[in-house]
Amino acid sequence: MKQAMTPEEIKEQKPYLDWSLSEDEYNYISDTLLGRLPNYTEAGLFAAMWSEHCSYKKSKPVLRLFPNKNDRVIQGPGEGAGVVDIDDGQAVVFKAESHNHPTTVEPYQGAATGVGGILRDIFSMGARPVASLDSLHFGELDDSTTRMKVDGTVRGIGDYGNCMGIPTIAGETTFDPCYQGNVLCNAMSVGLMDQKDIQQGKAAGVGNAVMYVGAKTGRDGIHGATFASADFSDENATQRSAVQVGNPFMEKLLLEACLELISKHPDWLVGIQDMGAAGIVSSSAEMAAEGKSGMDLDLDLVPQRETGMSAYEIMLSESQERMLLCVNKGHEDDVRKIFDFYDLDAVTIGRITAGHQYVLRHDGQVVCDIPVSSLTDDVLEEESTEHKPVRITVAEQEPVWRPKIDDPAATLRCLLAQSTIADKSSFYQQYDSQVRTSTVVGPGSDAGVLRVRGTHKGLAMTTDGNGRFVYLNPEVGGQMALVEAAANIVSSGAEPLAITDCLNYGDPNDPEIFWELHQSVKGMAAACRIFDTPVISGNVSLYNENNGQAIHPTPMVGMVGLVKNIDRVVPSFVQQAGDQVYLVGATRDDYAGSELQKMLTGKISGVVRPFDLDGVHTTMRHLLHAMENGHVASCHDLSEGGLGVALAETLFKTDRGMNLDLRNLTGAQLFSETPGRFVVTVQPDHVPAFEQDLGDAAQLVGTVTNAHWLEAHLADSDLNLSVGELQQIWEEAIPCQMKSKD
Amino acid sequence: MRIAVIVFPGSNCDVDLYEALGTVCGADVAYVSHHEHSLVGFDAVMLPGGFSYGDYLRAGAIARFTNIMPAIIKMAEEGKPVFGTCNGFQILTEAGLLPGALKRNDSQRFVCKAVPLEVVNNQTLFTSRYRPHERISLPIAHADGSFYADQKTLDRLEANHQVVFRYAEENPNGSLRNIAGITNQRGNVLGMMPHPERAVEAILGNTDGLRLFKSLLTNGSVKVGE
Numbered sequence: 005m006k007q008a009m010t011p012e013e014i015k016e017q018k019p020y021l022d023w024s025l026s027e028d029e030y031n032y033i034s035d036t037l038l039g040r041l042p043n044y045t046e047a048g049l050f051a052a053m054w055s056e057h058c059s060y061k062k063s064k065p066v067l068r069l070f071p072n073k074n075d076r077v078i079q080g081p082g083e084g085a086g087v088v089d090i091d092d093g094q095a096v097v098f099k100a101e102s103h104n105h106p107t108t109v110e111p112y113q114g115a116a117t118g119v120g121g122i123l124r125d126i127f128s129m130g131a132r133p134v135a136s137l138d139s140l141h142f143g144e145l146d147d148s149t150t151r152m153k154v155d156g157t158v159r160g161i162g163d164y165g166n167c168m169g170i171p172t173i174a175g176e177t178t179f180d181p182c183y184q185g186n187v188l189c190n191a192m193s194v195g196l197m198d199q200k201d202i203q204q205g206k207a208a209g210v211g212n213a214v215m216y217v218g219a220k221t222g223r224d225g226i227h228g229a230t231f232a233s234a235d236f237s238d239e240n241a242t243q244r245s246a247v248q249v250g251n252p253f254m255e256k257l258l259l260e261a262c263l264e265l266i267s268k269h270p271d272w273l274v275g276i277q278d279m280g281a282a283g284i285v286s287s288s289a290e291m292a293a294e295g296k297s298g299m300d301l302d303l304d305l306v307p308q309r310e311t312g313m314s315a316y317e318i319m320l321s322e323s324q325e326r327m328l329l330c331v332n333k334g335h336e337d338d339v340r341k342i343f344d345f346y347d348l349d350a351v352t353i354g355r356i357t358a359g360h361q362y363v364l365r366h367d368g369q370v371v372c373d374i375p376v377s378s379l380t381d382d383v384l385e386e387e388s389t390e391h392k393p394v395r396i397t398v399a400e401q402e403p404v405w406r407p408k409i410d411d412p413a414a415t416l417r418c419l420l421a422q423s424t425i426a427d428k429s430s431f432y433q434q435y436d437s438q439v440r441t442s443t444v445v446g447p448g449s450d451a452g453v454l455r456v457r458g459t460h461k462g463l464a465m466t467t468d469g470n471g472r473f474v475y476l477n478p479e480v481g482g483q484m485a486l487v488e489a490a491a492n493i494v495s496s497g498a499e500p501l502a503i504t505d506c507l508n509y510g511d512p513n514d515p516e517i518f519w520e521l522h523q524s525v526k527g528m529a530a531a532c533r534i535f536d537t538p539v540i541s542g543n544v545s546l547y548n549e550n551n552g553q554a555i556h557p558t559p560m561v562g563m564v565g566l567v568k569n570i571d572r573v574v575p576s577f578v579q580q581a582g583d584q585v586y587l588v589g590a591t592r593d594d595y596a597g598s599e600l601q602k603m604l605t606g607k608i609s610g611v612v613r614p615f616d617l618d619g620v621h622t623t624m625r626h627l628l629h630a631m632e633n634g635h636v637a638s639c640h641d642l643s644e645g646g647l648g649v650a651l652a653e654t655l656f657k658t659d660r661g662m663n664l665d666l667r668n669l670t671g672a673q674l675f676s677e678t679p680g681r682f683v684v685t686v687q688p689d690h691v692p693a694f695e696q697d698l699g700d701a702a703q704l705v706g707t708v709t710n711a712h713w714l715e716a717h718l719a720d721s722d723l724n725l726s727v728g729e730l731q732q733i734w735e736e737a738i739p740c741q742m743k744s745k746d
Numbered sequence: 747m748r749i750a751v752i753v754f755p756g757s758n759c760d761v762d763l764y765e766a767l768g769t770v771c772g773a774d775v776a777y778v779s780h781h782e783h784s785l786v787g788f789d790a791v792m793l794p795g796g797f798s799y800g801d802y803l804r805a806g807a808i809a810r811f812t813n814i815m816p817a818i819i820k821m822a823e824e825g826k827p828v829f830g831t832c833n834g835f836q837i838l839t840e841a842g843l844l845p846g847a848l849k850r851n852d853s854q855r856f857v858c859k860a861v862p863l864e865v866v867n868n869q870t871l872f873t874s875r876y877r878p879h880e881r882i883s884l885p886i887a888h889a890d891g892s893f894y895a896d897q898k899t900l901d902r903l904e905a906n907h908q909v910v911f912r913y914a915e916e917n918p919n920g921s922l923r924n925i926a927g928i929t930n931q932r933g934n935v936l937g938m939m940p941h942p943e944r945a946v947e948a949i950l951g952n953t954d955g956l957r958l959f960k961s962l963l964t965n966g967s968v969k970v971g972e
Binding site: 159162163166167168169251252253254256257345346347429433434435436437438439440441442443444455457570571 | 755756757758759761762765766781795796797799800801802855856857858859885887889941943944946947949950951
């Protein structure tokens with residue numbers, strides 16, 4: 005097939021600018037890397053591979069701040085997913101990925117294929133996915149378009165994960181006007197494997213086969229990677245051609261076929277990689293680069309479900325449910341038979357060659373002949389300018405906002421109906437949370453917990469991101485994201501192991517936004533070092549803007565923890581009447597960015613104050629020690645809505661109540677959001693041991709009662725509330741808003 | 747007794763059934779692929795939940811044409827125990843081994859949660875260890891669980907005591923007469939939307955499904971008469 009333009013026409017007309025390749029980059033490719041003008045296909049490949057989505061050219065300098073090693077890390081960033089040792093020759097494999105742009109444009113397919121993509125990253129490592137999580141951020145529910153997006157996103161996640169038979173066991177959903185024009189949909193997948201089965205995305209060995217397996221290639225998703233690397237505006241709100249369509253049934257077959265090949269015939273396989281963003285080109289070029297090989301592909305052999313596709317389209321298609329394998333010469337037929345059993349295509353589309361050239365043939369012509377490394381390693385890192393946003397400098401000069409709460413009961417009722425705090429069961433009941441029968445703690449708790457079959461271990465997992473704190477103070481907000489995730493993991497009785505992340509920001513060419521990215525990563529990295537939770541995988545999603553308005557900087561932390569004894573998993577709700585109630589961690593006047601501030605003033609403002617990261621870490625270590633020795637009956641971490649909301653949540657779905665002496669707290673402090681705090685209940689006979697473990701960090705505040713009432717004496721008022729009434733408010737808020745006809 | 751768990755393309759609760767029977771109950775159980783033609787050597791067969799053929803066309807509609815189906819039908823005709831949960835139930839109705847059909851939930855949404863059930867008939871191979879009209883709780887996880895049959899069929903099901911489980915408090919999907927599980931007239935084929943295999947271990951918070959498998963393992967070798 006002829007190229008759409010000649011190299012000279014490309015130089016003249018600069019179509020690459022529309023693909024987000026800059027003129028400097030184009031000139032560097034022509035003058036330095038190739039010593040000639042790239043043809044149309046080659047220019048398209050460079051645009052995709054050099055996009056931020058594939059190359060991290062903007063964010064790389066910042067990402068280097070993250071720690072990504074410790075004794076347990078087997079595989080850090082750079083492969084399909086990170087791998088962490090969980091003893092007994094087993095490993096947990098996990099990664100999170102954003103699918104913000106597709107979900108904003110077409111919520112159902114965007115979310116569904118977000119789940120599908122992250123699952124392939126897990127099983128391409130040789131692991132069986134065992135749990136999914138999500139982190140969703142939408143505009144406010146009083147907007148009908150947002151309600152449609154929420155509904156579509158939830159159905160998309162559910163339909164894909166449910167059909168795959170992988171339980172969705174935890175996640176978060178928050179609402180803020182800043183996400184109205186740019187939804188955040190971050191999907192995380194967790195897999196389990198025997199360490200001996202670990203795979204790499206590598207292609208090596210001259211003469212070995214490059215095999216294409218799975219679904220056929222169509223025109224869907226062309227330019228998805230560059231689409232994700234540009235701003236949104238009303239102009240491209242209908243940019244549907246870049247959104248892929250998912251087929252979870254096909255992916256289920258692909259999963260079973262790939263795992264059968266990996267576990268039973270490791271000797272046939274050299275490497276395996278998912279075809280994700282930028283489809284065939286990214287998977288094949290990255291595998292060749294990893295194996296320091298050359299590669300020669302015949303695109304006429306690629307299974308196609310549309311006719312007349314150009315080389316450019318075939319290479320850049322982001323059709324779903326496809327994988328690329330490198331197979332030892334002579335085993336092509338063996339591999340094909342496995343995929344035949346599952347009614348899947350498995351076709352040899354090329355070979356590993358000597359040297360380092362990346363050669364593509366189409367219609368009998370060579371359409372690309374460039375060094376492999378020019379696509380993967382020679383990307384020009386972009387220097388970024390950055391400066392502190394004016395809004396933060398201004399906020400630092402302004403007086404601190406202090407709420408006055410005369411009626412904490414009324415405030416608590418209102419907070420429980422805030423959509424970010426209210427019950428999300430109408431969403432997560434659309435997800436199968438129990439399939440594979442290993443879910444010990446499902447959605448609606450601090451962290452989801454799975455048992456590891458055949459062992460006494462468990463895995464706890466959570467996703468957390470709160471853009472409001474990061475917006476007001478990126479560095480401290482970044483620390484808080486990590487602390488919140490760790491608090492959720494520790495609450496369930498698990499030891500934090502490592503994290504994955506999705507870094508969701510606006511346009512990094514704006515120096516203020518780049519500063520937000522830099523500072524928040526700095527904060528996260530510092531917290532990761534203190535908690536010894538390295539970053540083992542993740543992704544960066546920039547350009548989350550709509551009509552020039554950026555989202556709050558929203559780094560999402562996906563954390564996995566190890567439960568040493570599954571019988572010692574700690575519930576998040578109270579147990580027996582007579583158990584003693586403790587507040588762990590000190591409460592300050594922290595209202596900047598809180599749900600209380602948002603509810604009372606309609607916006608967030610002020611400066612989020614630094615906190616004692618080391619102190620919080622030490623307290624959590626002591627708390628976990630008490631839990632592992634069986635001294636804790638229940639534990640719930642304090643987050644949005646502070647102590648007041650946390651107390652109510654620990655009583656919901658039980659028939660218990662609490663009688664509390666909180667006279668050292670004001671009504672306002674009941675809703676302060678100081679990080680690193682917990683409500684803990686302890687059986688009377690474990691009190692001495694618990695107090696010894698926690699020391700001054702734990703303050704005895706009351707007793708669990710048999711009356712279904714929340715009673716508390718505060719410094720300036722009293723609370724006396726029916727838990728049943730509170731639960732009803734909390735449960736009805738979202739279903740009621742979703743039904744609105746406005 | 748030796749039990750087959752059928753694996754259709756897209757089955758995903760096959761592991762759960764296998765583990766409930768094998769690991770928890772200590773039964774002799776094996777996976778059998780839909781490609782196979784025979785179930786010789788097996789005393790009972792189970793059809794797992796999941797999304798056979800992606801639920802394309804209609805849940806269970808394509809799975810009934812697989813190679814293994816005639817062997818399953820043969821076992822049913824021989825009076826051997828045949829059990830289907832969720833997608834397995836849907837396949838059994840599509841194959842004509844059970845009457846009625848499973849329609850889309852009234853809510854038009856997938857729903858996953860524990861629901862209260864009444865054991866309406868404890869005189870079956872599968873329910874003899876439950877007390878008459880006992881209230882139990884089992885998880886459901888489906889988008890197409892609304893049981894439908896015409897009035898005559900429903901009356902006949904009731905008259906013959908073929909309604910084995912009924913939703914007890916709320917009806918989560920719009921099933922007629924709150925039906926959650928039925929047998930064939932002979933009583934050796936049971937289909938149900940709830941998942942007993944998800945409720946067999948205390949660590950997962952519910953053991954109400956355990957007695958269904960224990961009932962079968964006790965009674966299964968007794969051949970049900972014509």
